[in-house]
Amino acid sequence: MGLPLEVITVTLLVALVIPFLHSLWRAFVEDLWLKPRRIRHVFERQGIKCLPYRFVIGNLPELTALSKEVQSQPLPSIKHDHCAYAIPYYYRWIHEYGDKFIFWQGAQARFFLTDPDDVKEVLCSRSTQISRLQRRPDMVNLVDNGLLQLEGEDWAFHRRTLNPGFLPDKLKKMVPIMAGCTMEMIEKWSSKEANEAKRHEIDVFTELKKLTADIIAHTAFGSSYAEAKQIFELQQEQLRLAKQIGSKPFIPGLRFIPTAFHRHCWKVEKKIEELTFEMIERRIHQRKLNQKDVHGDDLLGLMIDAMDNRALGLDKKLSMGIADIVGETKTFFMAGHETTATSISWTLMLLAAYPEWQERVRDEARTVCDASSVPAPGSLHRLKLLSMVLNESLRLYPPGALMTRIANKDIRVGKTLVPKGTVIVLPIIAFHHDERYWGPDANEFRPERFSEGASKASQSSSAVFLPFSTGPQFCIGQLFALQEAKVVIASILLRYRIMVSPRYRHSPINYTILQPQFGVPLLFESI
Numbered sequence: 001m002g003l004p005l006e007v008i009t010v011t012l013l014v015a016l017v018i019p020f021l022h023s024l025w026r027a028f029v030e031d032l033w034l035k036p037r038r039i040r041h042v043f044e045r046q047g048i049k050c051l052p053y054r055f056v057i058g059n060l061p062e063l064t065a066l067s068k069e070v071q072s073q074p075l076p077s078i079k080h081d082h083c084a085y086a087i088p089y090y091y092r093w094i095h096e097y098g099d100k101f102i103f104w105q106g107a108q109a110r111f112f113l114t115d116p117d118d119v120k121e122v123l124c125s126r127s128t129q130i131s132r133l134q135r136r137p138d139m140v141n142l143v144d145n146g147l148l149q150l151e152g153e154d155w156a157f158h159r160r161t162l163n164p165g166f167l168p169d170k171l172k173k174m175v176p177i178m179a180g181c182t183m184e185m186i187e188k189w190s191s192k193e194a195n196e197a198k199r200h201e202i203d204v205f206t207e208l209k210k211l212t213a214d215i216i217a218h219t220a221f222g223s224s225y226a227e228a229k230q231i232f233e234l235q236q237e238q239l240r241l242a243k244q245i246g247s248k249p250f251i252p253g254l255r256f257i258p259t260a261f262h263r264h265c266w267k268v269e270k271k272i273e274e275l276t277f278e279m280i281e282r283r284i285h286q287r288k289l290n291q292k293d294v295h296g297d298d299l300l301g302l303m304i305d306a307m308d309n310r311a312l313g314l315d316k317k318l319s320m321g322i323a324d325i326v327g328e329t330k331t332f333f334m335a336g337h338e339t340t341a342t343s344i345s346w347t348l349m350l351l352a353a354y355p356e357w358q359e360r361v362r363d364e365a366r367t368v369c370d371a372s373s374v375p376a377p378g379s380l381h382r383l384k385l386l387s388m389v390l391n392e393s394l395r396l397y398p399p400g401a402l403m404t405r406i407a408n409k410d411i412r413v414g415k416t417l418v419p420k421g422t423v424i425v426l427p428i429i430a431f432h433h434d435e436r437y438w439g440p441d442a443n444e445f446r447p448e449r450f451s452e453g454a455s456k457a458s459q460s461s462s463a464v465f466l467p468f469s470t471g472p473q474f475c476i477g478q479l480f481a482l483q484e485a486k487v488v489i490a491s492i493l494l495r496y497r498i499m500v501s502p503r504y505r506h507s508p509i510n511y512t513i514l515q516p517q518f519g520v521p522l523l524f525e526s527i
């Protein structure tokens with residue numbers, strides 16, 4: 001005889017309801033209430049002040065209100081002491097609560113490190129007790145399975161696979177591609193120019209975002225650049241969606257409701273995966289047609305080779321799957337496109353604002369570049385003044401203004417016990433502007449401080465110039481980005497004199513990266 005229906009029903013209900021109640025308990029009671037209480041307790045015992053925590057929203061309302069209040073107007077002029085403008089809440093709270101304090105981004109405790117040696121300790125740590133933040137569960141999937149999210153052995157394998165794509169010889173070969181994309185952009189400008197007055201205005205931030213996407217699509221994905229560009233366009237949409245989600249507090253479970261917004265997020269994500277899959281298939285097909293053993297040595301080729309290891313039955317840890325390639329494709333676009341566009345835009349703005357430096361950099365480019373006025377692969381290292389200007393620009397306007405890590409266990413950083421679950425914020429921008437390390441002219445544009453290289457530029461023995469981070473997870477694209485910036489800036493200066501447009505409004509805000517809120521309109525005059 002079977003079990004009575006009531007017993008089966010009750011058993012099924014218990015089996016479903018208990019895990020459900022348990023996840024509800026974890027989400028609402030543990031994560032949103034007990035964990036913040038414990039973190040607060042640990043910090044307060046050490047004399048560190050905590051801003052009051054409010055259920056779910058934490059200090060998000062104050063943070064948003066402060067940013068809105070300060071950033072509603074641009075800065076009155078191009079001054080470089082903009083930290084209190086770019087991250088107003090940090091400077092307001094440090095003033096109110098002292099050097100060390102905790103605030104709540106939603107239910108997440110955030111702790112700023114103010115000692116560069118503590119920052120170095122965190123960035124150089126190889127321990128699994130400190131890691132990058134995982135995305136919020138309701139956030140769109142921007143960089144999953146890519147270098148920026150992976151940890152441990154998986155991260156090490158991906159980094160080893162992709163490192164050859166950034167070796168100096170490899171980068172040199174990319175110079176003509178970078179120059180070619182830049183020339184295409186400039187040619188479009190000059191055809192427009194024919195119909196306009198002698199001086200014309202261009203928002204370089206908008207233009208450079210298109211250019212850097214074009215360059216990364218060509219260099220990293222070679223013959224597959226057309227598909228890569230399509231994927232990148234969808235990622236722009238994902239970024240827009242991510243900004244919308246990030247401005248709201250996280251409410252567990254909400255993401256499963258098929259609202260129009262959520263369905264749109266799912267559709268975009270699915271399309272990106274389909275396109276990446278097609279791009280890989282096409283590359284594999286090309287190899288079959290060409291009868292070659294390699295898929296090409298661009299980043300996509302390196303990854304498909306690593307995928308072959310899996311097909312050959314090698315250790316899964318030594319191979320990549322489709323999900324990994326999707327992840328890295330997205331990561332390289334996210335990490336390598338807007339950062340570089342922003343950095344070149346800030347540098348052009350500075351060169352426009354300091355015409356004497358612009359002249360010096362142009363003269364240098366004239367002596368270094370070949371007759372066709374395009375930087376040659378072997379000549380970039382001779383652009384010394386431009387390197388100094390780029391470094392000074394990265395110091396004053398570091399795209400990665402704030403970096404973050406999370407404590408996966410209770411850990412000690414310097415003298416502070418940082419409880420599990422705390423987000424550690426590394427205020428790179430604050431170090432870059434600190435008079436204690438750079439002298440009384442810390443907030444002035446003085447590229448000559450980099451004349452003997454980055455390591456001798458500051459007055460501090462600690463690492464206080466960190467635009468590309470440090471430690472094992474430092475930016476893999478550092479040399480790529482600097483090379484690209486040199487090619488683009490030299491090519492522009494050889495053809496145009498640039499001036500700050502009267503419509504430029506100085507407003508650096510930290511929205512994931514330190515961006516010009518109202519773009520960078522500059523006036524261009526042909527030489």
Ligand code: HEM
Binds near residue numbers: 403
């Ligand atoms: C001026 C331009 C750039 C700046 C300022 C910059 C800055 C940074 C910083 C600060 C990090 C460390 C982030 C962290 O640890 O939280 C990073 C990581 C990374 N960057 Fe860049 N980046 C730039 C350009 C690029 C380019 C052009 C690429 C690719 C072609 C790239 C690819 C990456 C990747 C993949 C990582 C993760 C590295 C790893 O974990 O192994 N970046 N970048």
